[in-house]
Amino acid sequence: MTDQSFEVTPDLRLLVIVRHGEAKGHSAAGDEGRELTARGREDATDVGRWLVSQGVRPDVAIVSSATRTVQTWEAIRAGGVEADDVRVDRAIYNGTVEDLVEAISAVPDTARVALLVGHAPAVPDLALDVETRCDLPGGWSPATLGVISHPGPWSGFPTADTALVACRPRRR
Template identity: 35%
Template sequence: MTFAGDDKVLILFRHAKAEQAPGKPDRDRELTHRGRRDAAAAGQWLRDNGFGPELVLCSPAVRTRQTWEAAADGGACGEQVDYDGRLYSGGASGALQVVRESGGEAQVVLVVGHNPTMATLASGLTEGDGSTAAHECLAAGFPTSAVAVIGYAGPWHDLALGSASLLRCHVSRG
């Protein structure tokens, strides 16, 4: 992917399918076998489409960590991986703040998180701007292993609702 000036890409990646484990703390839920396959397929899709993030921001929950590990096994690359608790419990506003504070000079930032945060943030940042097909995909639900690719021009610290464009939406299945 080539960039001009302040062009940036934000990739919002919902974790893959996790186990339903009554009595187990939510943060400790692990991926199912299907979840591991789907996350690896997402990693392959990211690689095949040239979306290589310089920075990966990941929720510290077990299922999000495992999602990124499986995506990397599938071919996704990330130069640096940071974990931030606000991606687990901070909602869309917390996730937006993490991107603003952490994005730095990176041109491609990928966030591995949870729903409804990922879908709400994708929708709010783009407010209908961008690819019609991508918005239809987003509106149809943002299931596990879904990826939203968002274009943005400007410094990360200025990223705001309505300031970006939805370029792609993809649901990975392995």
């Protein structure tokens, strides 16, 4: 984790972006059906525990429809994270940054914290599309997360002041 801090204020929202945990190389059900490995489940559970330790509780979770991302969300939940509203979104699977932005823009403005579980390259590309205040020298390996601060309504995501303020690689 970088040494940046983050908090939710009345006019600031947080978006936690997570790349799914390590997945098996093949599935009889095709790419969308690939499951997490045991390490992938452990890493995703660790993400959940870390979020709880930081006091991060999403109001909304947006999850790709792929098996590995749904399983990542389930493991994050096993780590103690809950969300009032969970949205499984097929557009995020094989989606672009624009698809992620569309899903984020649809989050109700009453939500102060949102969590998105998706895939590379869209999740890392989203992080690169906003001001970045943290560094991941090893890149966005599976189970890496970032915290993006966003001033104003979700419908205006992102703005020039939206920034990646914290990042955490998967545990070693």
